[in-house]
Amino acid sequence: MDVQKLRDEIPVLQNLTYMNTGWSGPPPRQAAEAMQARVVLEAEQGPTTPGVYESGREIQEEARRAAARLLGADVDETLVTRNTTEGLNIVLSGLDWHEGDEIVTCNLEHGSVLAPSWHIAHRYGAKVRVLDIDPHDSHDAIVGKFEAAMSERTRLIFVSHIEYSTGLRMPAADLCRVAHANGSQIMLDGAQTGGHVALDVHRDGFDYYSIPGQKWALGYEGVGALYIRRELIEQVHPAHTGGRGVTQVGEPGEPESYRINPSIMEKFLGGSGSVPLQAAFVEAAKFIESVGVPEIEARNVSLAARFKAQLAEISAVNILSPMNDAQSAGLVSFAVAGQSADDVVARIWQDHRIVVRQVHYPESIRASLHFFNTEEEVDTLAQAVAELA
Known part of the structure; x- marks a missing residue:
C-alpha cells in the first residue's frame, strides 16, 4: 500500500491531520469531482x-x-x-x-x-x-x-x-x-x-x-x-x-x-x-476497493495497536478500547484523568490541528485511524496526549 500516493488523493490531508473518520470521512478527490460534475x-x-x-x-x-x-x-x-x-x-x-x-x-x-x-x-x-x-x-x-x-x-x-x-x-x-x-x-x-x-x-x-x-x-x-x-x-x-x-x-x-x-x-x-x-x-x-478492504482492515488495526501501546505508557490515561487485535478496529477511545473529553479534544485541535472527537458515554476521546493516517501522525497524537496528561 503506497500510503503517500493515496494521501495525495484526499485533499483535506494537505491541510490538517484527520482522525475522525468514524464520524464522517474525508472524501477523495475523485468523489468530489464526480459530485461536482453531476451537479453542473x-x-x-x-x-x-x-x-x-x-x-x-x-x-x-x-x-x-x-x-x-x-x-x-x-x-x-x-x-x-x-x-x-x-x-x-x-x-x-x-x-x-x-x-x-x-x-x-x-x-x-x-x-x-x-x-x-x-x-x-x-x-x-x-x-x-x-x-x-x-x-x-x-x-x-x-x-x-x-x-x-x-x-x-x-x-x-x-x-x-x-x-x-x-x-x-x-x-x-x-x-x-x-x-x-x-x-x-x-x-x-x-x-x-x-x-x-x-x-x-x-x-x-x-x-x-x-x-x-x-x-x-x-x-x-x-x-x-x-x-x-x-x-x-x-x-x-x-x-x-x-x-x-x-x-x-x-x-x-x-x-x-x-x-x-x-x-x-x-x-x-x-x-x-x-x-x-x-x-x-x-x-x-x-x-x-482500489486499496482493498482486507488491506485497509489490517492497516487500521495495526495503527490502532501502535497508538494504544503508546497510550498505555501514560499513567493518567485510561484506555477504553480493547487491547487485543481480534476485538479491535481503527477506533481508539481513551480518557485523561482530571480532564473533560471536550477540553482534550479542543486542545488537540488548537495545538496540533488534529481532528478527533469526544464520546459522551462512556466519556472519552476517540481517534479514528484509517489507512491514510501515517505512523508519524499516530505518534504525534500520542505525544499530544502525553503533554496534556
Missing part, C-alpha cells in the same frame, strides 16, 4: 433531459452494486438508503411487533440503536434488554451474556458490529448463531464497518445489516445501504413506499392498482435519491 451537468442540461436522466438512473444502479459489494451481498438484497439509521428504522418499523416481544442490545450502543429500540417498546409494549458489556470483556464472555439474556419472547438481537463508543468489535457471527438457535433474528448497525472491515453477510448469516456511505467508505452524507436476507424481505413491511415498489399500475380506482411487490427491496423506496451524492459514493467506493 444537471444545472446546464436539466436532470430529466434525454440522456441525462438515463445516465442518472445508471449511477443509481451502480451505487446499489457498489453498496452490495461493500456488504458482501447480492444486489437484489440491497437497498440504497440515506444513512445507517434509516436502514435500521426500515426494518424495525416493518416487523410485526407484539406486547412482550423482546429486543436485546447493550449499554455501549449509539442512539441509532437505542432510540429506535425504545420507540418500539413505547409504541407496542415490547421490552428492551440492555446488557452491561465491558469493552474489555472477551468474545466468549460477551456471547455468554447474550445467551443468558435470550428467552422465548426474544425477537431480535440488535447491536453494532463495531461499537462507536469504544471500538469494540462485537462477536457478530457468534451472536448471529445465538439468535438463530433461539429462533430469533439479528440486526447489525454497521456504521463503523463499511469500507473499514471486510464484510460477508452471507457467510456470517446476518438477517439485517445497515451501513453508511460517508464514514469509512469516504463518501458524503446522504447515502447509505441496507441489506435484508432474501428469505426475510417479505416479512418486513414498508412503512413508506412509492411507485418503484409496485407490481402493476392500473386505473387509480381499481383495488389491484398499485399493489406493492412484497419480495423486492424497492418496496421501501419512498422516492428518488440524490444522483450527485450517489455519483460521489460510487467513486468513493471505487477508491476504497
Whole structure:
C-alpha cells in the first residue's frame, strides 16, 4: 500500500491531520469531482433531459452494486438508503411487533440503536434488554451474556458490529448463531464497518445489516445501504413506499392498482435519491476497493495497536478500547484523568490541528485511524496526549 500516493488523493490531508473518520470521512478527490460534475451537468442540461436522466438512473444502479459489494451481498438484497439509521428504522418499523416481544442490545450502543429500540417498546409494549458489556470483556464472555439474556419472547438481537463508543468489535457471527438457535433474528448497525472491515453477510448469516456511505467508505452524507436476507424481505413491511415498489399500475380506482411487490427491496423506496451524492459514493467506493478492504482492515488495526501501546505508557490515561487485535478496529477511545473529553479534544485541535472527537458515554476521546493516517501522525497524537496528561 503506497500510503503517500493515496494521501495525495484526499485533499483535506494537505491541510490538517484527520482522525475522525468514524464520524464522517474525508472524501477523495475523485468523489468530489464526480459530485461536482453531476451537479453542473444537471444545472446546464436539466436532470430529466434525454440522456441525462438515463445516465442518472445508471449511477443509481451502480451505487446499489457498489453498496452490495461493500456488504458482501447480492444486489437484489440491497437497498440504497440515506444513512445507517434509516436502514435500521426500515426494518424495525416493518416487523410485526407484539406486547412482550423482546429486543436485546447493550449499554455501549449509539442512539441509532437505542432510540429506535425504545420507540418500539413505547409504541407496542415490547421490552428492551440492555446488557452491561465491558469493552474489555472477551468474545466468549460477551456471547455468554447474550445467551443468558435470550428467552422465548426474544425477537431480535440488535447491536453494532463495531461499537462507536469504544471500538469494540462485537462477536457478530457468534451472536448471529445465538439468535438463530433461539429462533430469533439479528440486526447489525454497521456504521463503523463499511469500507473499514471486510464484510460477508452471507457467510456470517446476518438477517439485517445497515451501513453508511460517508464514514469509512469516504463518501458524503446522504447515502447509505441496507441489506435484508432474501428469505426475510417479505416479512418486513414498508412503512413508506412509492411507485418503484409496485407490481402493476392500473386505473387509480381499481383495488389491484398499485399493489406493492412484497419480495423486492424497492418496496421501501419512498422516492428518488440524490444522483450527485450517489455519483460521489460510487467513486468513493471505487477508491476504497482500489486499496482493498482486507488491506485497509489490517492497516487500521495495526495503527490502532501502535497508538494504544503508546497510550498505555501514560499513567493518567485510561484506555477504553480493547487491547487485543481480534476485538479491535481503527477506533481508539481513551480518557485523561482530571480532564473533560471536550477540553482534550479542543486542545488537540488548537495545538496540533488534529481532528478527533469526544464520546459522551462512556466519556472519552476517540481517534479514528484509517489507512491514510501515517505512523508519524499516530505518534504525534500520542505525544499530544502525553503533554496534556
